[in-house]
Amino acid sequence: MKFDDVLCPFCGCLCDDITVTAEGGRVTGVDNTCLLGTSKFLGDNRLKNPIMRTDDGWKDVTYDEAIASTLDALLEADRPLLYGWSGTHGEAQCIGVHMAELLGAVIDNTSSVCHGPSILAIQEVGHPGCTLGQVKNRADVIIYWGCNPTEAHPRHMSRYTTYADGYFLDNAFRDRTVIVVDVRRTETAELADVFVEIKPGGDYAVLSALRAMVRGRDEMIPDSIAGVSKEQLRHIVEICKNAKFCAVFFGVGLTMTRGKYKNVRNAIELVDELSRHTKATITPMRGHFNVYGSNEVNTWMSGYPYAIDFCRGIAFYNPGETTAVDILARKECDAALIVASDPAAHLPSKCIRHLANIPVVQIDPYPNMTTAFCNLQIPVAVSGIDAEGTAYRMDGVPIRLRKVLETEYPTDTMLLGRIYEAMMEVRGR
Numbered sequence: 001m002k003f004d005d006v007l008c009p010f011c012g013c014l015c016d017d018i019t020v021t022a023e024g025g026r027v028t029g030v031d032n033t034c035l036l037g038t039s040k041f042l043g044d045n046r047l048k049n050p051i052m053r054t055d056d057g058w059k060d061v062t063y064d065e066a067i068a069s070t071l072d073a074l075l076e077a078d079r080p081l082l083y084g085w086s087g088t089h090g091e092a093q094c095i096g097v098h099m100a101e102l103l104g105a106v107i108d109n110t111s112s113v114c115h116g117p118s119i120l121a122i123q124e125v126g127h128p129g130c131t132l133g134q135v136k137n138r139a140d141v142i143i144y145w146g147c148n149p150t151e152a153h154p155r156h157m158s159r160y161t162t163y164a165d166g167y168f169l170d171n172a173f174r175d176r177t178v179i180v181v182d183v184r185r186t187e188t189a190e191l192a193d194v195f196v197e198i199k200p201g202g203d204y205a206v207l208s209a210l211r212a213m214v215r216g217r218d219e220m221i222p223d224s225i226a227g228v229s230k231e232q233l234r235h236i237v238e239i240c241k242n243a244k245f246c247a248v249f250f251g252v253g254l255t256m257t258r259g260k261y262k263n264v265r266n267a268i269e270l271v272d273e274l275s276r277h278t279k280a281t282i283t284p285m286r287g288h289f290n291v292y293g294s295n296e297v298n299t300w301m302s303g304y305p306y307a308i309d310f311c312r313g314i315a316f317y318n319p320g321e322t323t324a325v326d327i328l329a330r331k332e333c334d335a336a337l338i339v340a341s342d343p344a345a346h347l348p349s350k351c352i353r354h355l356a357n358i359p360v361v362q363i364d365p366y367p368n369m370t371t372a373f374c375n376l377q378i379p380v381a382v383s384g385i386d387a388e389g390t391a392y393r394m395d396g397v398p399i400r401l402r403k404v405l406e407t408e409y410p411t412d413t414m415l416l417g418r419i420y421e422a423m424m425e426v427r428g429r
């Protein structure tokens with residue numbers, strides 16, 4: 001069977017032009033994907049059934065036994081944490097929020113360790129964003145700040161920026177100017193027209209200088225800021241002010257360095273400043289394919305995008321106190337459900353050490369670093385391969401994930417739905 005126009009469920013680009021060939025219950029070929037997407041579609045090291053850790057090692061268990069064990073772990077806990085959610089579809093994320101409310105749990109997603117600061121900044125000053133389609137067809141100046149799409153979002157430049165045709169650009173490739181701002185010369189920087197190398201931690205100062213120069217306050221700026229010469233800053237300001245449409249993209253190189261959400265706020269305010277001269281927009285480079293969706297679903301269900309604590313019976317949100325990292329570092333949490341993410345790969349070691357000492361249930365199709373210490377892992381269908389659902393692209397556009405394989409695995413929605421229903425029964429709801 002051949003399927004056209006399939007979505008790639010790997011990164012926030014959500015490329016929707018993939019052709020997939022499937023045969024005998026396996027994906028046998030893919031076209032148009034990058035290496036990351038190809039490895040996701042062709043990956044075949046999936047767990048066959050739920051596995052439970054015992055004193056004698058791993059033991060195969062049935063889905064019924066796995067659900068019963070998950071209920072025991074979560075219902076007996078005083079402060080359960082439901083973490084992850086960025087690699088599954090919106091329908092499953094909805095059940096997660098209901099479950100957190102029922103349990104009085106904390107629910108958090110991976111944005112608390114990537115673009116959480118972007119959300120805080122957007123809550124303060126708004127988001128002058130647009131769709132990737134607008135960028136592709138209109139933008140003649142692209143700025144990549146603190147991100148490296150060549151390695152993290154490999155088709156971003158060919159689909160939406162540097163190498164993409166633009167409806168309103170005669171010769172898009174020649175007409176576009178690409179500026180890369182980073183602390184080291186990345187592969188993306190090699191492809192840029194202008195590379196600005198700043199000292200680590202210097203983003204806030206450079207953004208402030210650019211804002212002042214766009215305002216015409218050159219005289220305030222010293223000869224060099226965070227390793228960038230005034231001359232180069234002036235050059236960038238001229239390029240941006242003379243653009244017809246300037247699109248800024250930023251990554252964790254901006255959100256997770258010194259200044260964090262203040263950096264992003266400053267970048268948004270630079271875009272506001274540029275909008276006095278031309279059209280300008282800004283977009284976060286979201287990593288997991290549906291981390292944006294997780295923020296959306298949480299927000300329309302609870303009012304908050306991540307780090308939501310239901311222990312008071314209502315939604316409470318205070319990043320820095322209710323994020324997974326804080327709850328784990330304070331050793332508050334006494335059981336965890338991990339869905340569609342791999343915290344062992346990206347949380348601080350202090351948090352991982354605590355996770356290794358409490359009951360952890362992981363719902364994920366593949367063994368990963370978290371498997372090394374979880375007590376139970378339940379495999380599910382892979383969203384976008386053998387499960388359909390809704391995902392949000394990095395620009396906030398919801399797109400339907402297609403199902404290209406028939407398998408026996410339950411989807412995240414089915415499995416979480418069963419766990420939630422059993423919880424409601426126990427709690428008499």
Ligand code: SF4
Nearest residue numbers: 008010011015037155
């Ligand atoms: S850029 Fe991202 S969404 Fe597109 S094919 Fe590669 S991994 Fe998949």
